[in-house]
Amino acid sequence: MVRKEIKEQRVKGYFIQAAKEILKGEGLVCVSTRNVADRAGYSYATLYNYFKDIKDLVFECAKEFIDEVRDFVKNETVGLTAGIERIQVKLKAYLNYFIQYPGIFELFFLERVSSMGNNQKTVELIYTFLDKLCADDWNYCIEHGIVRADQLEFVSDHIRFISAGLLLFYINRRHPQEYGEFISLAQARIKEILDRYTISREDNPR
Amino acid sequence: MVRKEIKEQRVKGYFIQAAKEILKGEGLVCVSTRNVADRAGYSYATLYNYFKDIKDLVFECAKEFIDEVRDFVKNETVGLTAGIERIQVKLKAYLNYFIQYPGIFELFFLERVSSMGNNQKTVELIYTFLDKLCADDWNYCIEHGIVRADQLEFVSDHIRFISAGLLLFYINRRHPQEYGEFISLAQARIKEILDRYTISREDNPR
DNA sequence: TTAAATATATTAACATTGGTAATAATATGA
DNA sequence: TCATATTATTACCAATGTTAATATATTTAA
Incomplete structure (x- = not known):
């Protein structure tokens, strides 16, 4: 029925x-x-x-929050075209979402893996989420010779680690204390990584 | 009495x-x-x-573990002289300690700040710990023109964030799955950062 | 040395969790 | 309408943190 x-x-x-x-x-x-x-x-x-239990419910929530983050980021990037600049905007939105809802950061990254039982697929979804969010932009960068294909994994992983580290210390340890300081610190850091691994337009042979 | x-x-x-x-x-x-x-x-x-309560006890433990990590790292670096190479060895030992005792990583970095009550000093101690651990080496590097003094904060923060991010995903999310993969990934990443922010001996004017 | 005072440890209790089993209420279909 | 299946609730259990009352050592003073 x-x-x-x-x-x-x-x-x-x-x-x-x-x-x-x-x-x-x-x-x-x-x-x-x-x-x-x-x-x-x-x-x-x-x-x-x-x-099944309370964790089962919580992971149903996690699934829905993944969509919510995606929508939130999409909403912050309307009208922008693919590329490095959009990656920066997306990352800022991504960080801002978790700062607005620290409980969801907690759920996505801090919750013990043991308590996730058979929700390994959701865990994987969260882990790969940031890459998927920026996939279009990375593809664009590679196609236009802005990022070397053999360096893509390294740089995207690097950004994942830095983002998690930044959020962990800001949300969970109040470092830095002020939001303004956090966001400018984070952006400077992300910009630095992107600069390091991209070939600027002037240098770009094409 | x-x-x-x-x-x-x-x-x-x-x-x-x-x-x-x-x-x-x-x-x-x-x-x-x-x-x-x-x-x-x-x-x-x-x-x-x-x-006072169970959290009070747990934070007494944290204080003792800080000393334990310090000793552990010291033990892994006997005979080495200050410098970039020793920073790498220290970081490897630091990461290894938390992998050996994930519960202590959890306590140091994942435990909610709310549950720490008035132990803000301990939180601060944990936060600044990695910098203190490598202070001698950073000083050496600056004195010998290996690292620019105005870039020290940026690079040491960067390493802190990357270390936390790496440990978070490995310990809490099983990424990567194998220890060997983790440690080589971590070392490559740390080496990259150190290379980026140091002036190699050949280039060194002194 | 022994009785009073103090310090320390334990038992009993309460509230809050997650979770289960038995039972009550409700909806469905003949 | 009445038997059946579905869904919701109450009543419980065990584990947790925590407190208050009580018991047990230990120290102090007569």
């Missing part, structure tokens, strides 16, 4: 919505069965009719 | 020792009042006569 599945998806959605709201507002630590169920308008035990 | 304080320190030490063992072996998640007290040979409530 299809009607049954529609209903099931609907109720699942209520729980996911509630958990997402808590994650965004109060962070992972506040996502408890009681808390989520209260907000969804159900008893906490009902949650177990729709999710 | 001094005797009283000696005894107090002694019992405190038993709890800290027990907690450290659990942290090293099973990680932060297993450090519970009951678990620690059992291992220390006391009731769980006794713990509260010596520590």
